[in-house]
Amino acid sequence: MSVIISLPTPLQRYAAGQPEVTVEAATVGEALKALTESTPALAQHLFDAKGNVRSYVNVYLGDEDTRYLQGNDTQVSSGDRLVIVPSIAGG
Amino acid sequence: MTLILTIDQEASIRQHATRDYPGECCGALIGETIGAGSYVRLAVPLSNRHEDGPDRRFRIADADLLQVEKIARRGRLNIVGFYHSHPDVPAVPSNYDREHAWEDYSYLIVETANGEPVSFRSWKLDLDAGRFNEENVQVSQCILEKSAEAQVQKLGF
Ligand SMILES: [Zn+2]
Numbered sequence: 283m284s285v286i287i288s289l290p291t292p293l294q295r296y297a298a299g300q301p302e303v304t305v306e307a308a309t310v311g312e313a314l315k316a317l318t319e320s321t322p323a324l325a326q327h328l329f330d331a332k333g334n335v336r337s338y339v340n341v342y343l344g345d346e347d348t349r350y351l352q353g354n355d356t357q358v359s360s361g362d363r364l365v366i367v368p369s370i371a372g373g
Numbered sequence: 374m375t376l377i378l379t380i381d382q383e384a385s386i387r388q389h390a391t392r393d394y395p396g397e398c399c400g401a402l403i404g405e406t407i408g409a410g411s412y413v414r415l416a417v418p419l420s421n422r423h424e425d426g427p428d429r430r431f432r433i434a435d436a437d438l439l440q441v442e443k444i445a446r447r448g449r450l451n452i453v454g455f456y457h458s459h460p461d462v463p464a465v466p467s468n469y470d471r472e473h474a475w476e477d478y479s480y481l482i483v484e485t486a487n488g489e490p491v492s493f494r495s496w497k498l499d500l501d502a503g504r505f506n507e508e509n510v511q512v513s514q515c516i517l518e519k520s521a522e523a524q525v526q527k528l529g530f
Pocket of ligand 1: 372457466470482
């Protein structure tokens with residue numbers, strides 16, 4: 283299934299400047315794996331040492347945070363868009 | 374790098390900073406980067422959702438950022454940065470700013486003194502060096518003209 287992954291501006295530099303990447307996947311986890319296989323430099327920015335999505339990176343399917351769905355096991359359908367949303371804060 | 378805003382966008386950010394004083398305001402900058410210039414097309418005021426309150430911190434809710442991202446995508450644009458205010462503090466990034474910053478975004482900071490915007494400065498994170506570098510802020514009368522000019526230059530005419 284073709285899934286589109288939207289990358290936030292700071293991660294686009296690791297994907298040859300592309301704002302989105304299309305991958306073949308059936309779950310969120312597969313989609314992220316496919317993404318980092320095609321753009322390995324992204325891996326350290328998306329995942330911690332244990333392979334979990336970093337706490338200041340959020341993966342949305344539509345308007346839903348996939349952490350509150352089934353995380354990496356969340357099913358995706360052809361044409362779905364995953365949006366990687368960075369945590370934005372300051373002081 | 375130069376962050377280029379229209380006078381209207383600058384005015385709306387100033388008003389937002391004054392309105393939210395003594396709290397910190399925040400917002401997103403939608404635009405495009407052409408060469409060394411980031412051209413803001415839309416400055417979107419957002420709510421400060423920081424869990425500690427708006428006195429010294431700001432946070433943008435994911436839901437708000439998702440909406441901004443959608444608007445940007447529809448216009449084939451990008452989020453080029455964010456703005457926030459420093460009430461009665463210079464427009465220089467704090468340690469907290471640095472700890473939470475991302476590469477490639479412009480962080481525009483407005484210093485408000487007694488609620489009046491007095492300084493506008495923009496910063497970009499150098500991730501490897503672990504510090505911010507200041508960039509120029511240019512306020513333009515007509516952004517479309519400027520952008521067209523830059524695009525023409527980019528094409529080599
Ligand atoms: Zn700040």
